Amino acid sequence: MTEGQNARKEEGEPKKRKEQKPYGGKDLGLRFKDKGRALKETVAYKNGEWMPKSQVTIELGDRGFYLGDAVFDLFRTFNGRPFRIKDHIDRFFRSAQFARLDPGFTPDELTALTLECIERNEQLRSEFGDWSVWFSVTRGLAGWRTLDAKPTFVVYAGEVPFYTFADQYEDGASAVITRSRNHTHQSLDPKVKHTSRMHLNLSDLEARDVDPTAWPIMLDMEGNIAEGSGSNVFVVAGNSIKTPSDATILRGVTRDVVIELADQMGIPLSEEAIQPYDVYTADEVFFTSTPFSVLPVTSVDRREIGDGRPGPIATRLLAAFSELAGIDIVDQAQRYKDARSDN
Numbered sequence: 001m002t003e004g005q006n007a008r009k010e011e012g013e014p015k016k017r018k019e020q021k022p023y024g025g026k027d028l029g030l031r032f033k034d035k036g037r038a039l040k041e042t043v044a045y046k047n048g049e050w051m052p053k054s055q056v057t058i059e060l061g062d063r064g065f066y067l068g069d070a071v072f073d074l075f076r077t078f079n080g081r082p083f084r085i086k087d088h089i090d091r092f093f094r095s096a097q098f099a100r101l102d103p104g105f106t107p108d109e110l111t112a113l114t115l116e117c118i119e120r121n122e123q124l125r126s127e128f129g130d131w132s133v134w135f136s137v138t139r140g141l142a143g144w145r146t147l148d149a150k151p152t153f154v155v156y157a158g159e160v161p162f163y164t165f166a167d168q169y170e171d172g173a174s175a176v177i178t179r180s181r182n183h184t185h186q187s188l189d190p191k192v193k194h195t196s197r198m199h200l201n202l203s204d205l206e207a208r209d210v211d212p213t214a215w216p217i218m219l220d221m222e223g224n225i226a227e228g229s230g231s232n233v234f235v236v237a238g239n240s241i242k243t244p245s246d247a248t249i250l251r252g253v254t255r256d257v258v259i260e261l262a263d264q265m266g267i268p269l270s271e272e273a274i275q276p277y278d279v280y281t282a283d284e285v286f287f288t289s290t291p292f293s294v295l296p297v298t299s300v301d302r303r304e305i306g307d308g309r310p311g312p313i314a315t316r317l318l319a320a321f322s323e324l325a326g327i328d329i330v331d332q333a334q335r336y337k338d339a340r341s342d343n
């Protein structure tokens with residue numbers, strides 16, 4: 001905790017919203033500084049071989065590159081231990097099956113490869129850091145009308161990008177409902193975690209046009225709330241939680257964890273259609289996603305949600321999530337960021 005935060009706590013002053021720069025003003029270069037030293041290079045796996053991550057190349061003629069013909073997934077670690085690995089691997093295989101892509105592995109073999117990826121890189125995990133472990137399969141090197149190529153398959157690890165959200169646990173995140181809509185199951189089923197993500201990128205850009213720190217919320221084609229560009233959306237009204245059903249969203253692994261936790265905590269939760277009205281009039285809004293678990297949202301379209309502070313239900317869910325993960329999620333993100341702040 002900084003001196004300012006201590007003083008505020010002691011004096012009981014109301015907290016001012018911090019001025020936020022995108023990514024806390026940090027350089028997002030791949031080799032960001034870890035306490036003054038460059039992070040040593042991790043190793044990654046491509047088609048049967050382990051190599052330094054910078055040596056993994058994807059050829060121009062790979063359909064994953066030029067046609068977005070690929071699916072992927074990722075899980076994170078908490079203190080180096082993988083979390084809900086099976087759920088992410090099962091979702092990856094469902095995405096691959098839907099897109100008729102063959103990873104060339106069984107789920108058990110892929111699990112072993114991702115664990116090996118953590119093991120090979122673990123000595124490079126930085127202070128307070130944790131891994132995001134990515135795995136991706138493309139249809140491979142092939143022409144426009146050729147679909148029977150040898151797939152390209154990669155597994156690699158990156159640091160959880162705590163600096164993108166560390167302050168928002170305490171201050172609350174802001175969000176914007178964008179004009180870019182989510183796909184529907186009639187077009188490109190959002191249940192598939194694919195790399196054709198332009199609609200998500202455009203929605204991110206739109207949100208940042210309004211506020212450089214804002215996260216997007218997309219509607220479906222009916223005008224109901226769908227999801228964020230990499231997160232699921234929840235609203236709290238009174239004592240109960242609502243989240244969109246899985247018809248027009250990626251069924252987030254974190255979303256499932258929150259549904260389980262709410263059940264264990266005796267908080268009523270329903271999956272149903274939600275409109276912008278429900279967001280603007282909610283007592284609380286929060287996102288769920290693998291990197292941050294639960295992130296309170298305190299403004300949407302520049303309208304204050306509830307009393308403009310992270311609410312009690314999101315806070316309780318974060319505490320329960322921390323217990324499940326075996327680490328204080330908020331504290332870790334803050335320590336990670338503080339250890340790298342310039343002052």
Ligand SMILES: Cc1ncc(COP(=O)(O)O)c(C=O)c1O
Pocket residue numbers: 227228229230231232249250251252253254255288289290291
């Ligand atoms: C479009 C979309 N929705 C929701 C999520 C959240 O899913 P999870 O909780 O499994 O990270 C993601 C994750 O990347 C996503 O890409």
